[in-house]
Amino acid sequence: MAPSKKKHAARKACVIPGGFTVLSLQFSLDSAARHFLYVKEHRVRAEKSSYRPLDRTLFVLNIPPYCSESVVKDLFSQFGSVVSVELRDHPGSSSESGPKLSKVFRPADKERFKVGYIVFESSSSLAAAKSHPHDDPLVVSTEERPVKTGVQKWIQQYTKSFIHPDKLQLTVDSFMQDYDKRKEEEAERQRQEVEKQQEDEEGWVKVTRGHKGAKARPHSEAANKRTLQREMRKKRRKELMNFYTWQHRNTQKEHIAELRKKFEEDKQRIALMRAQRKFKPY
């Protein structure tokens, strides 16, 4: 398919519109078919992340599921030494937040094709990668660096899923300590805020706009809704129903219209059943 069409670009980098360079990748030396990686330097206007320095980061599309971060690192080391590799399901800015979790508590990664951000040590490696000829494939699994797949991999996975209870307990304990500490800090901060609003000796209250999340009253969507409903009810109670003659007439009219609609619906339902031969007993 695709390779045959690009024969003319032999020993040359293949660049497609959009600025992506096509690299080919095969699982092992004797595999017949190849995947194609699409690489480009990482360039995003808005992002100012220290993880992905603009001039040294390579943006890679279509990394097969059997390539883990370490495998990708090895693969791209031929263009220059690699600082870090980040594999993600979808392209986008990094949004790692929250406390760092131990591996066992993170949800399992899905085995799918990924996009990668590879940070090289020097920007020259970027150029090297981009000018790599497309018919010289990268090889995932070689003799000196075999990649386990299939049964071997699953056995390895199963083996690694074991964690010693003591170790697990340690992880839990350290996390909970952290958590308690954070909670305490939070509580401490809130207490201070409240204290600040206390009267001082002369009876003065210092009023400040509080920090985000330090509201005095509980603030939730449900509460908001309740309040709104209460208001609505109040309003409705004040309104008079069927007071004027025209109001009464309207209500009756609506009722008949409703009945008519229902009747039509029933009639149609029967017609539909007839059309579907629902009445043919055998």
Place this chain on the structure above:
Amino acid sequence: MKKKQIITEEPAEMHPSDFSHDDDDEEEQLDAPVKPKRIKVSEEEEVVYHPVKLSRNDLYRPPTAEELNHLKEAESLFHCSLLKMQMEELLKEVALSERKKQQIDSFVKTVTKLLETVPASPEVEVSDLSWLSGAVKVPFLLVPRTTKGRFHMAPPASIDLIGSYPLGTCIKPHVRVDLLATIPADILHPKDVLNQRYPRKRALYLAGLAQHLKSSPDIGTMRYSCLHGNRLQPILLLTPPGKDSSSFTVCVHVCPPPGFFKPSRFHPQRNNIRTEWYTGLQASHSESSEPPTPHYNSSVLGDLLPRAHLQFLSAIRSQCSAFSDGITLLKVWLHQRELDQGTGCFNGFLASMLLAYLLMTHRISNTMTAYQLLRNSLNYLASTDLTVSGISLAKDPDSTAPSLVEFHNAFQVVFVDPSGHLNMCADMTACTYKQLQHEAFVSMQFWDDPTVDGFHCLLMTPKPMIRTSDHVFQLCDLVKLQASCKKQNLLSELMDHSGNYFLTALPFILSLLQQGLGQRIRLLTHSLSPDPEWSVESEAPKYKAQPPLSFGLLLNPELVASVLEKGPPADSPKAAEFRQLWGSRSELRRFQDGAITEAVLWDGKSAYQKRLVPKQIITHLLQLHADIPESCVRFVGTMVDDVILTGNEVPTTGEEESLVVVQSYDDLSRKLWKLEDLPLSITAVQGAHPALRYTQVFPPEPVKLDYSFFDRGKACRSLLPKEGKPCPHYITPITVICHMEGSGKWPHDRIAIRHIRAAFHISLAELLKKHHNYTCRPCPTHLDVWKEGLVFRIQVAYHREPQVLRESVNAEGLLVVRDNEEAQALEMATIHKPLLTSTLHGLQQQHSCFGAVCRMAKRWLAAQLFSEDITEDTADLLVASLFLHPAPFSPPSSPQVGFLRFLRLLSAFDWRNNPLVVNLNNQLTAAEYTEIKNDFMASRESLPVMFIATPKDKKLSLWTRRAPSVQMLQRAMMVAAESLKVLEHQLMDGSQMQDVRVIMRPPLDAYDVLIHLNPKQVPLLRHAVDPPAVSFSRGVIAESAAQPGGALPVIDYNPVSLYLTELRDAFGDLALFFCDPYGGTVISVLWKPKAFVPAPFKTSQMAARSVEVTGEEVKTIPNVEAILEDFHVMGKGLVKSVEARTEKWML
């Protein structure tokens, strides 16, 4: 690239039309386009359900008084009026069209004309057939060969239409018009009633008519048959020529002139067939000591009366306007129950007579509607037993007419005609009447139930025997019945039935079975043998040519499986009777209470074997008393059980194994409750696994491990699968949810809760190890406990966790509650699944074969590759609905019949327009049913295609939210219908190849790629539909269960499912993957129809794609070669070969 669409073509009706209807639209709909559209709908009868859109003018125009009344009525009487409308539609559907009537009339006219011109022939002896030109045979079995009398041909004295057609009660689809030709009086002799002389003349006359008609080009086909299987009353079936030939049949009957014979000659106690003539032996019987021949008498008498009956019914019909409609409904009802055809049936004629009787006795009035007539007649049938208290239509019978008692002595069912001489139910067996009564009773039960679609159950659902009766068996070689007649000394009865040994032996066999099965069954039914039909050119078929006779048993679930038949005490006078019945099987036994009684003990260790106890009884009794060898009895009741059969020494279908699992779980649950020293107490321990509700297809069995087969883990005392060896035995973790007490100590943070749960798992593990020495493996998400050869997976749950998962703080610091998938999944696992499990566990306690039906249904779904779409829980719910809402059947009492009904439900339910309501624990009220239905109709388009409502889930259909899709449901329905057809055919037809597994082998040619797996790495290989000859050692020692403690086995390690998950994760956008989870060695891959459409280049959608550059435009297509290569790479060691069926799709 092009690709054929296989499954994905959906019929129009499944395509939801846009259903976004709200009242705001009304304003915009004021102008023109609305009205034409509506008219179009009603004219063309569009199949799609469009929302009704009335224009504003239509809706708000001033109402007339009449319309107002109409609307009010529809509002208040909806349930009833819908039923009424439905019945009216049904009547329209089965009634004959005017065109058809014209066709019939013209054909009848032709036939009449032809018959009137039958040429006369010279008089000859009855046995002389030379006047017949050999082209036509006489439709009569000449046993004995000769009888006295002379015969000649002459045109019929009169030709009239009789039966349902002139009465206007003739219905589609088997339209039969009865034409009566009267034999001229000079052919007959008043003494002809004796020794079959009249029936033979009748047959000769019919042959003469046939010979004359044969030369005419106006007749299509001509065949002989006989009236209700009575060989003394042959009839001639005519069809019109040309293309209408199958649309209706004209039956030519022949009868003597009215009043030719004296009715008193046919008294049921008179003899009209002499033994001397019949046996050919000289006997010294005087006429008075000859045995009576009631059946022969009534068959001849029946020929005398058809005109009188027609007159009687016409008179009744003119009084009651809804008479014909009432009969039509009753006929449809009877037809659906297979009661209206064959020997000894309750046909349309009897139905009309019954209605006439009810009218005459003022049980129904002349002004009633068809709906009320049907209802009253069913009510009457249900409450009256004609086998003990017969009824008579005769107002003032003459003195020679027999009394009801005399009728009862001669016949099993008594319903006397208006003349007072004829029992119209002469051929009916008591069993058939009991069946009729039972059906009427069941119908009356669900008629008023607002939660049941009464119309559908009553008149639309066919009830073939194989789907109605719990057990079915067949007598194949009917010749053997001759022997049983001999054995039971039934010669005089045989004479009465003119040698029909089958009819002679039937009542005897039925009573024998009834006696032997006793309390084990609620109802014994038998098939009515269909009327034989044969060509006019061939001889009448012998009795042995009849199809096998089927018997159906409706079981009494409490008693049927008992292996002991306890008889009377040894010294009681009844003991001899008991011994006589059971023969050598009866033996004296001493019981624990000291009683010494006669008893019969049947074999049966497992539930599967106990289900076969009726088979043992039947074969034993038939062999003993009727000389019918076991080879002639074909027992159909447990044939499908084969597919879930396991067990090494004793064959079982999983009931015993499930019980072991449940007992082990109960023990664990008790032990968990007793644990102390936990920081929070346990509030609930609930099972959440199919094995704990008896519905796991192959329930986990306790195993003992061969340690040398495995690698040993370093960190924990656990075993690991070894590379190079076959995949180890698959050990199913049985999920148990353990709810912890709510407390302020629980953190209010999702990740912290996760950690606390892990801590609970660790401490539970420690306690279980300390107190009970169970090997445990705590993980963050669960705790595996290795207990007596089984693995339980305990998950600690905190009831507020889903709530915590839903809460989040948005940018303005507002606490918002948003539903998300994670919370739904957690609720499903910790709340809904345990609840379902316990509810269904309860159902199993009520209906002992519930679990087996579920297992069979799920085995079928898995084999047909539907297990991903119709999940285990969905399938269990579907089966539960069969037990909870059995109407018009009774709850299944054998797995096979349950399975057949499951297939029927899946294939015939109108998923598009109806919700399936499963009223678990009977919690829903009628009002709630309506509410569910209304909610469903209002938002049909946004709801899952397969909608199942339960008391705890009325609006969402939780279990089918994710799957199946429209296409998969469509396919499942199709496959289910086909499987049902094949299976029923196989079960009922003994001559077919007997292999019920045919329905478990899906054709694989519809798929694009087949991935063949290495059987060594398929752990559940032994459960495959066709188990392979070779088996692999999987590290299990076949001995009793393991002791507590010991190393932890390899749990939940199944390379096939791991591989499938990886494939679906990686290529789920491009293809669908199917595999039989129970030992399937092939993964079938189907490309998605849109997968090969070139797509524009997008950085987020580049998975496994390659680019094609044309100028500046970049398109991407899947890189198929690499994908196929990836199938290999990702399943290394498991995949044997990848077979790309490129002929189905092009590269």
